[in-house]
Amino acid sequence: MPELPEVETVRRGLIPELEGRVIVKAIQNRLDLRWPLPDRFASRLTGKRVERIGRRGKYLLLELDSLETLIVHLGMSGRFLIHSGGEKLEGATFHHAVAEPSGKHDHVVLEIEGGGRAVYNDARRFGAMDLWPTDDIENHKLLAGMGPEPLSNAFNAQHLIDVFSGRKTSLKAALLDQRRIAGLGNIYVCEALFGAKLSPLRAAGDLDSKECNRLTTVIREVLTVAIEAGGSSLRDFHGASGELGYFQHAFKVYDREESACPRSRCSGKIQRIVQSARSTYYCPTCQI
DNA sequence: CTTGGGTCCTGTGCGC
DNA sequence: TGCGCACAGGACCCAA
Numbered sequence: 074m075p076e077l078p079e080v081e082t083v084r085r086g087l088i089p090e091l092e093g094r095v096i097v098k099a100i101q102n103r104l105d106l107r108w109p110l111p112d113r114f115a116s117r118l119t120g121k122r123v124e125r126i127g128r129r130g131k132y133l134l135l136e137l138d139s140l141e142t143l144i145v146h147l148g149m150s151g152r153f154l155i156h157s158g159g160e161k162l163e164g165a166t167f168h169h170a171v172a173e174p175s176g177k178h179d180h181v182v183l184e185i186e187g188g189g190r191a192v193y194n195d196a197r198r199f200g201a202m203d204l205w206p207t208d209d210i211e212n213h214k215l216l217a218g219m220g221p222e223p224l225s226n227a228f229n230a231q232h233l234i235d236v237f238s239g240r241k242t243s244l245k246a247a248l249l250d251q252r253r254i255a256g257l258g259n260i261y262v263c264e265a266l267f268g269a270k271l272s273p274l275r276a277a278g279d280l281d282s283k284e285c286n287r288l289t290t291v292i293r294e295v296l297t298v299a300i301e302a303g304g305s306s307l308r309d310f311h312g313a314s315g316e317l318g319y320f321q322h323a324f325k326v327y328d329r330e331e332s333a334c335p336r337s338r339c340s341g342k343i344q345r346i347v348q349s350a351r352s353t354y355y356c357p358t359c360q361i
Numbered sequence: 362c363t364t365g366g367g368t369c370c371t372g373t374g375c376g377c
Numbered sequence: 378t379g380c381g382c383a384c385a386g387g388a389c390c391c392a393a
Contacts (some may be wrong), residue, residue, distance in 0.1 A: 197370045258386055
């Protein structure tokens with residue numbers, strides 16, 4: 074599910090409830106998510122203060138005062154919801170419906186100083202958590218080798234030229250590869266390629282510098298606008314206070330098979346194709 | 362090394 | 378309504 078804008082939305086929602094507060098008690102309801110949780114998981118969280126909540130690609134990073142960082146990945150269906158200590162729905166500021174916790178897949182619950190609870194729920198259990206020394210976080214096996222943050226200065230046209238060079242793989246697959254660029258998933262790759270007028274079927278290594286430049290700019294724009302919209306809620310994405318994002322209403326191609334290309338002066342029709350077993354949406358007329 | 366396909370898991374929505 | 382199937386925002390793992 075969640076790509077960079079959704080994870081960033083969750084991060085921003087967790088900060089006011091969690092940052093600077095102590096985890097009074099951690100409750101672990103299963104031994105594993107996608108992989109086994111680390112040894113003594115709950116006790117390594119209990120009594121620790123969350124100093125800072127960061128993000129790397131699609132990973133949330135909760136830095137604890139024990140010098141360890143709680144690494145969290147939401148997988149496809151993961152949620153991290155805050156239930157406030159008082160009237161639990163009063164804090165919702167969005168006009169959309171607020172999700173009730175199912176309880177069924179609440180795998181990890183953090184009771185927060187002051188009475189709130191942060192609940193990690195993940196029906197499909199493709200998500201993950203781990204604890205790792207904060208000063209060595211970049212060497213954690215899930216984070217090592219990840220490409221640059223697309224909203225940082227390290228991401229630029231030259232970087233794309235470098236990582237695409239000589240690649241025969243499709244542009245679609247290349248952008249989904251977290252080792253080349255962090256944070257993009259199926260939705261935002263489709264949207265960025267539309268914005269850059271590039272076919273997802275092109276070989277990555279075929280792009281010229283002008284095209285890489287265009288793609289760089291569009292990726293930044295798409296992600297920035299999506300974050301401002303609170304991410305996309307196609308099926309079940311919720312922010313930390315249960316609110317829905319609304320960037321899905323701004324999709325130009327994703328999930329819009331058969332509709333007219335939204336680009337002015339293009340008479341094309343959005344197509345859905347399958348690339349490496351995943352849906353790609355694009356306009357074959359203007360995405361060359 | 363690169364690349365493509367299968368796989369993990371549960372829920373939902375659709376056609377019949 | 379009920380059933381079966383296709384599909385879902387991720388990404389690891391392995392075979393070729």
